[in-house]
Amino acid sequence: MKEVFPKYYESFSCIADACEDTCCAGWEIDIDDASYDAYMRVGGDLGARLRACIKTYGEMREDDEEYEEVYEQHGFVLTEDMRCPFLDEHNLCDLYKELGENALCEVCKNTPRNFLEYRLGDEGMVREISISASCPEAARLIYGSDEPMRFTEKETADDASFETDDLDDEEIEEEEELGFFLKNVRGEAIRLLQDRGKTLHQRIRLFLMHAEAVQEAINSWEAGEEDLPETVVFNESEFRDPQDDNDREVDLYRHFLIRMGTYSGLASIGSAWAERMELLAESFIGKSDGDESDDAENHVNSDYRSAYAKATENLNKYLTTNNRLYEYEHLLVYYAFLLLNRSIDDYDYLGKAKLVVLSYLMNRDMDAGVFLKKEIFEKTDREENARIYAREVEHAEENLADLFEEILFERAYDTDALIAIL
Numbered sequence: 001m002k003e004v005f006p007k008y009y010e011s012f013s014c015i016a017d018a019c020e021d022t023c024c025a026g027w028e029i030d031i032d033d034a035s036y037d038a039y040m041r042v043g044g045d046l047g048a049r050l051r052a053c054i055k056t057y058g059e060m061r062e063d064d065e066e067y068e069e070v071y072e073q074h075g076f077v078l079t080e081d082m083r084c085p086f087l088d089e090h091n092l093c094d095l096y097k098e099l100g101e102n103a104l105c106e107v108c109k110n111t112p113r114n115f116l117e118y119r120l121g122d123e124g125m126v127r128e129i130s131i132s133a134s135c136p137e138a139a140r141l142i143y144g145s146d147e148p149m150r151f152t153e154k155e156t157a158d159d160a161s162f163e164t165d166d167l168d169d170e171e172i173e174e175e176e177e178l179g180f181f182l183k184n185v186r187g188e189a190i191r192l193l194q195d196r197g198k199t200l201h202q203r204i205r206l207f208l209m210h211a212e213a214v215q216e217a218i219n220s221w222e223a224g225e226e227d228l229p230e231t232v233v234f235n236e237s238e239f240r241d242p243q244d245d246n247d248r249e250v251d252l253y254r255h256f257l258i259r260m261g262t263y264s265g266l267a268s269i270g271s272a273w274a275e276r277m278e279l280l281a282e283s284f285i286g287k288s289d290g291d292e293s294d295d296a297e298n299h300v301n302s303d304y305r306s307a308y309a310k311a312t313e314n315l316n317k318y319l320t321t322n323n324r325l326y327e328y329e330h331l332l333v334y335y336a337f338l339l340l341n342r343s344i345d346d347y348d349y350l351g352k353a354k355l356v357v358l359s360y361l362m363n364r365d366m367d368a369g370v371f372l373k374k375e376i377f378e379k380t381d382r383e384e385n386a387r388i389y390a391r392e393v394e395h396a397e398e399n400l401a402d403l404f405e406e407i408l409f410e411r412a413y414d415t416d417a418l419i420a421i422l
Contacts, residue, residue: 001158002120005129006337007150008141012131021136021387022091023111025083026270027395031074035105046098053077053085112138114394118344120183121176127158130338134390139383142334146326148194149333177228178218178344184231185214186340189353192236193332200328201422204357207332208415210234211353218347252312253305255421256284256365258412263362266392266399273392276385279369284308311368318377327382328360335359338394350415354407357418363389 031039031054039050055077076084086094095103112135116128131138142149192206213232220226264277284304319325335356343349366385371377393399407413 001125001127001156002123002153003127003129003156003158004151004153006131006142006334007152008144009129009131010152011141012138014137019091019136022083022087023108023135025078025081025087026391027082028078029076029084030105030107031076032106033073035103036074038103042099046094049085050095111135114338116341116344118179118341119172119176120179123180126179126183127156128337128341130334132390132394133334133383133386134394136383136387139387139390143327143330143379143382143386146323148196149190149330149337151337175344178221178347179341181217181228181230182341182344182349185210185349186336188231188234189214189340190333190336193329193336196329200325203329204332204360204422205419206234206236207336208353208357208419211350212415214353215348215350218343218349222347252421253308255361255412255417256308258410259358259362259365260285262358262403262406262410266402267396269392269396269399272388276366276369276388279373280365283311283369283372307372308368311372312364315364315368315371315377318371324379324382328364331363331386332356332360348404351404351407354413354415354418355403358403358407358413359389359393 036054039047039054041047042050053076054074056074076086079085084093088094093104093108101109112132114130114132118126120126131141133139133142189207189210192210193203195203195206198206210232213234217226217228217232221228260277260280264281266273268274268277284307286301286304316325319327336353339352339356340349343352363385366389367377367381370381370385374381393403411417
């Protein structure tokens with residue numbers, strides 16, 4: 001098997017109780033079957049405590065209104081403040097202390113790592129690994145250097161962890177063909193985002209135009225009209241110009257309001273996200289009653305529109321002066337690596353490319369809110385906003401599904417509309 005990961009991944013290790021956050025609070029913790037069986041065999045007081053703190057997920061039909069797909073049959077019963085029952089007051093794990101690292105269930109061993117596995121034909125299996133910016137230590141690594149983000153490929157003796165029995169030969173061949181294509185086009189997409197001879201927004205526009213061409217190739221292949229090429233031939237000189245400057249301020253602000261409607265409607269994971277949404281509402285909309293999802297046309301206020309335009313402009317000047325615009329490049333490349341090849345499952349490459357861009361825009365909005373409040377934007381602010389956003393978006397399937405639905409149906413997220421505001 002071949003493993004692919006950002007170079008900084010090899011420097012990552014959990015800093016445990018020295019961390020200002022914890023992976024063990026704020027969301028459900030599923031227990032894989034092997035770990036569950038092992039926990040049921042633990043004796044003594046710890047075994048009794050384990051059995052008292054494990055729940056079995058209810059069996060429900062998919063047509064049940066309360067149905068929610070679960071990947072495991074068991075999970076830990078969280079405390080009232082949504083912490084793992086084995087997390088002590090120093091944010092250390094009692095199971096780890098008592099039984100060792102091997103006693104951790106799979107989700108605890110892997111977090112904050114993300115994995116994607118797929119086939120590349122003669123090249124064998126590929127496992128892509130990234131570390132989520134929801135982890136403070138990972139965020140420090142992601143944004144720690146101004147050098148372009150690089151990736152490592154290496155062969156490993158590990159076998160693929162997922163089953164193939166449910167795929168026939170034709171489906172396996174299709175996955176291999178699509179996997180090879182996605183690997184090539186994502187490499188080209190990342191090259192576009194890292195072309196520092198162009199402005200950041202020029203690069204993002206090219207990235208979106210490239211994604212459209214990739215999606216067209218996938219659609220033609222899926223329909224049986226064309227074979228997949230090795231990569232997408234793309235003419236970088238074909239820019240689509242944004243709207244005239246006279247129209248940009250109102251347009252940018254309305255798009256901000258639409259983004260707020262989308263993102264404030266997500267299920268909140270922890271208080272930090274709600275606090276950021278409230279800060280943006282108070283700073284640029286003039287209300288904090290949780291009603292940002294109303295029609296954006298009803299909330300256009302010239303004072304707040306000007307405040308938003310000024311804050312984003314001053315933030316850009318501040319980051320440019322301090323040679324920190326590379327942080328947005330890193331953010332875009334981080335999400336491009338994380339998301340684009342996941343279209344191997346649903347063929348929606350363009351939707352994932354748009355989420356890459358929306359992730360940049362929403363992080364920039366959050367940055368502008370913090371900058372307006374503090375009149376400074378430190379590296380720790382970058383890491384914190386990236387962590388808050390990643391925690392909200394990357395770790396909740398419901399939120400991801402809602403975002404992709406909005407991307408599909410909201411006209412403000414059409415490719416041309418996104419290009420127009422960049």
